[in-house]
Amino acid sequence: MAAPSLARYKRIVIKIGSALLVDRGSGLKQAWLDAMCADIAGLKAKGVDVLVVSSGAIAMGRTVLDLPSGALKLEESQAAAAVGQIALARAWTHSLSHDNIVAGQILLTLGDTEERRRYLNARATINQLLKLGAVPIINENDTVATTEIRYGDNDRLAARVATMTGADLLVLLSDIDGLYTAPPHLDPEARFLDTIAAITPEIEAMAGGAASELSRGGMRTKIDAGKIATGAGCAMIIASGKPEHPLRAIEDGARCSLFAASGTPVTARKTWIAGQLQPAGSLHVDAGAVTALATGKSLLPAGVRSVVGQFERGDTVAIIGPEGREIARGLASYDAVEARQITGRKSGEIEAILGYAGRAAMVHRDDMVTTILRVQEEKDATHA
């Protein structure tokens, strides 16, 4: 693969893993951060918008607070993040200022990207920062994140930020230089993959569960991030952040894995639907519905076999084919209780069953993103 030129992208989200920024003994890796900021300044000088998703709040906080190694309790990691995030923000502000770049801090909670109104609000703030020439420094708001309500890893958070802001490249920098066919430390036969045209089930299977002590994300969350980003037309690079000037290193030909963006542009609203991290429920449909959806039709109650989960009208639901694979995602026109009542019934019967004339479709095609085509390609690839 030819070395990717980063300056040909318009808007790049760079995710930086904790271990790159923070040393457990000595704290902030100042020289590395300064070199990173010089790389960012270089991209900005070429007209590229740069956003940073910086991990390291918890790692930094536990160093400052001198907490013992090992797993932290929830309230300990929240406290560590409170201490570490200030230090992290200060470090970014200081290092970027060497190149006269202003940093702006954005701390997100899960609801800020999963609830549409809050999503639009967060997006507007980030876009305004970019318009003003600042570099948004983004992290999860770990001081209020709880086990149930959090992204938990900055790989997927960064992918959500990339799709939210219409970025065309997401760069994940960590201690892993890319995707291998198997975990390289366990399998001597493992091959490195420099280009990934589509995230097929085989590619997904290659992602082990490994995560280092300082960070939560392993290859699993990186592939999940890739699905979110590439599905919204944003390419993704996984590269090692270990060298000083890691962005320059990518351009100079350092080994990395490039995941191609999927070709079909979708509307911003559909991007939001497709990237939802946790659909509220699922609709299991029959083969006839799969065919209808593949040709761009809406999902009618007649094609639904069962409804799983509790959801409100307007929540995102996954649409699952007879083989158990997700084939589409969309906004439910009915809540779960009503959806169950009209499951398998003709649209003309809805009024008699529910007592009012609702929408004919369980999920309207304008509110739906299908993944069927990709599923078909994946099947072809699997059987080739």
Ligand code: GLU
């Ligand atoms: N948000 C966490 C932190 O700043 C890091 C999450 C991750 O490592 O992916 O400490």
